Amino acid sequence: MLDPVTLAVIQAGLQQVCDEMDLTFSRAAFSPVIAEADDRSDGIYSAEDGSLIAQGSKGLPVFVGVMQFSTRTLIERIRSGETAAPEPGDIYIVNDPYLGGTHLMDVRFAMPFYRAGQLYCWLSNTGHWPDTGGAVPGGFSASAISAEQEGLRLPPVKLFKRGQMDREIWQIICSNIRVSEQRIGDVQAQASALLVGAERLSGLMDRYGDAQVTEAIAEMRGLATRQMRAMLADVPEVAVTARAVVDSDGVVDEPLIIALSLRRDGADVVFDFAGSSRPCMGPMNSVRATTLSAVYLAVRHVFPDVPISAGAFEPLRVTGIEGTFLDAHYPRPVSGCAAEVSQRIAEAVFAALVQVFPDRVTAAPAGTSGNFGLGGHDPDRGRDFVMYQISGGGYGGNAAHDGLSNGCSTIGISKAPPVEIMEQAFPVLYRRYALHEGSGGAGQHRGGFGLDYEIELLRGDARASFVMDHGRTGPQGVLGGKDGAVNRVEVMRGAEVWVPPHLSKAQDIALQPGDRVRVRTPGGGGYGDPAARDPALVAEDVRLGRYTRAEAQRLFGWTG
Incomplete structure (x- = not known):
C-alpha cells in the first residue's frame, strides 16, 4: 500500500x-x-x-x-x-x-x-x-x-x-x-x-x-468515495424537496419546472427529479450526461475538499429524469442545456442541501451564463465575424458573508473576456460595463450584484441572439432571504427600446450601426432575514450606490 x-x-x-x-x-x-x-x-x-x-x-x-x-x-x-x-x-x-x-x-x-x-x-x-x-x-x-x-x-x-x-x-x-x-x-x-x-x-x-x-x-x-459518503452522512432518509424554474424553452412561453426530492438511501444519496416538466419543444432540454454532471458539480460546490475523481460521484444516484426535459433524446434541441438548464439543476440541489447544511450552502447564485451571440460582416476588415459574450452575475449570500458580485457562472470558472479584447476583435463598443445596482437579494447576508453592460454595433450589419435565463424569476433567497433581481435584456434602436417576448431568449435580431444591446444579469439570492442585517452594512451599500435609500428602506427596513 x-x-x-x-x-x-x-x-x-x-x-x-x-x-x-x-x-x-x-x-x-x-x-x-x-x-x-x-x-x-x-x-x-x-x-x-x-x-x-x-x-x-x-x-x-x-x-x-x-x-x-x-x-x-x-x-x-x-x-x-x-x-x-x-x-x-x-x-x-x-x-x-x-x-x-x-x-x-x-x-x-x-x-x-x-x-x-x-x-x-x-x-x-x-x-x-x-x-x-x-x-x-x-x-x-x-x-x-x-x-x-x-x-x-x-x-x-x-x-x-x-x-x-x-x-x-x-x-x-x-x-x-x-x-x-x-x-x-x-x-x-x-x-x-x-x-x-x-x-x-x-x-x-x-x-x-x-x-x-x-x-x-x-x-x-x-x-x-469514502470522503463523499462521510460528508453526506447527515442527509436524512426522509425526503427534502426543492424546485427551480426555467423561464421558458424559447418557443413556448411557459416555465419549465425542475422538481427535486433528496434523501439518503443507505450509504448513497438519491436525487430524484420525478415530477419535472416533460421534454420541451425549444432548446432548453438537457441531455442525460449534462443533467448528471450538473448534480455532481453542485455537490462539489458544497464539498470542495473531496478529491476530483470518479469515486466522488459514486455515492450520488440520480433518478426520475426519464420522460422529462432533463433526459433529452435526438432530435430534441439542447443548445441551452449546459449553459442554462444545468445551472437550474444546480440551483435545485442547493435549495435542497441548504435545508440540511445551512452553514455550508449558499443562497442561489445568478445561475445564467448570459449567452449572447453576435454575428455579421465587418466592412473595415473585409471579413465575417462571430462574437460570443458570456457574463457573470451575483453569488448567493451565505452563513458567513455576502455573496460575491459579478462572479463566474455556477458551471465553471469562465469569465467574461476583457472589454479591450472584445473591442479589438469585433466591430463593437462597450458603452457601459458596471455592477447591476440593486440586484443583490436582501438578507442578513445579501446576494452579490450582477453585471450591467451595453454594447453598440459600430459598423456593418449583424444579427444578435440570446439564450439566457432568470428573466421571469430571480435567484432564490434562503432561510428568509429575498430573491435576487431578474435578468434583463433590451435592444435599443434610436429612441425605440425592444424587450424580447421571452424576456431572456430571442434570435435573429437585426442590428445596424448605432444600435445597442443592454444586458443586466441577475443578482444572487439573500441569506437570512433582511431585518437582521447590520445597519452599518446597509448604510455602506447605500453610500456606494449599490442600493438607493428607498430600496434600502423597503428591502431591509433601514432607517438611516
Missing part, C-alpha cells in the same frame, strides 16, 4: 498534468472565449470505462462528468466496431450531445495514451467553439425545434490519424461552420494541449513507475 505522502504527491502530479493542458489550451487558442474566458477543460480518464481520474483545477466543473460520459461512450463504440480502433497519435473529435455531451458548441477531443505499447488511459478536453453552424451565428438558436437547426453534429471520428490531421474530415467541418478559417488556431491549440498532457504524464509515470501510479489512481478513487 502506498504511503500517504507518495499518494498525495502522485495525486497532485496528475492534477498538474491537467493544469498544464488547460494552460496550453488557453494560451494557444485563437478565440477569446477560450483564450480569455477559459471556456475549456482537460482531464485524464480510465481506459476501461472512461471514469474520471483527474481534472485540472481551472477547468469548467460541468465538464467533469460530461467528459467522463463521452469517453465512456467512445470506448463502447470502439468495442462495438461503430468507431475505428485507436492507434498512437490518433485524436478523436466529437460534439454529439446525445453521446455523453452538452451542446454542439462544446467540442471534445480524446487521445489514447499508451505505455509499453498498451492503452493505459485517455486524455480528453473540451473547448467552446464560437460557432458550429446552425440557424444563427454562435449556435444559440433560441427558437430551434430540432437538433439540425443548432449546427453540425459530429459522432466520434478521428480528426488526427497517427499525428496527421485528416484533411477531408476537416473540410467537411469547415464547410458547415461560420468563420471556419479562424478555427484552425483553436483546433491546433486543443490538440497541442493533449500532446503536452501526454508528455507530462509520461514523465510522471517514468518517475514513480506504472505500478505505483496505477495503485495511486485506485486509492484516490476509493478515498474520494
